Amino acid sequence: MLLSLAYKEWIKIRWAYLVSLAIGLGIILSIFLNLRLLVEFNPLKELWNYIIFKNYLFYSQFRYIPLVIGLILGIAQFVPEIQNLRLKLSLHLPIEETKTLLFMVFYGFSLLTALFLFFYLILVSISSSYFPPDITNTLFITLLPWFTAGYAVYFFASVVIIEQIWVRRISISLFAVLLISQFFLSMNHNAYIKIIIPVFLFVILFSTLIINSGYRFKRGLK
Template structure:
């Protein structure tokens, strides 16, 4: 039945997942071209010094992309479930309800993590042709926070989306925005390195939030 649930999510999300994958995959040649271009104009040694001296992060254009990806995926997965309350159909399946939701969340977050990690790894390996690990580790320390923000945004979007009452939806949205803001407080490449445990904690907590909305949906809470 896990396969059936994954099958449903796959049919629902495959085109979006393809689009997200393309954006992330497409960013890899973009970043490499961007870097080699700058090398050509400034010269490699000089540009290395600029990167180090000015704490430059050439993949910073990635900053909000994982956030958007998580947000859109979360909404695309659960807005159809909320249309005409068709989540009732899903919860009516002869399968434990919490497990059904958990598997749906696992599908969404799993695909997101796969896209992030595969494209992230390929980007790292491609850039390591041109740059030493000292620079790349710094860049990807900063980028890790952006990827984690995308994952948190996914769970928070689902939480807000399933919530049946509009007033509570608004409150949840504000809280979600506050949570997401925590991920974008970095000013230099390494400034978020001690915040990673917090971010992972937030993600683990926000995984539980959608279930609260499901409970409320199930109880038929209305204003």
């Protein structure tokens, strides 16, 4: 049954997923071409210094990409469910309702993870072909807040779209904006190193908020 649910979710979001993939690859290609130009016209040592001491991020263009992708997937996956109250069909399937809702979010989370991991590995391979391991090693921790923002916007989009009570929709959206903006406060390498893992785990907890919105949808609360 869960395989069947996954099938439905995939049909719903496959184009949005491919668009997200194209956006990410397009930006990474642009990052790669810019870097090649930089390498071509600057001594590599100078460039390294610039990266290490001036906190230059050669991949800063990628900053908002996970956020945009999280939003695209959230909208593509949950707006069709709420149009004509189609979610009723999903909640009437012979599965526990909580399981259905959590699976939908888990499925989106898994696809986001696959995409983010793919982008991360490409950026790692670009970085490692020009820079020493010390620079490449900072990539994960520097990218993680942006990826976390992508997950957060996805989770909040699912909740806000399913939610039927406007006051809650607005409050959750405001909270989401406030929380997500925190991930873009610093552009330094490893800026969030001390807090990002617990914050990431905290954001993952927001995946369960859909249960509350789904419950209110189910009970017809408006």
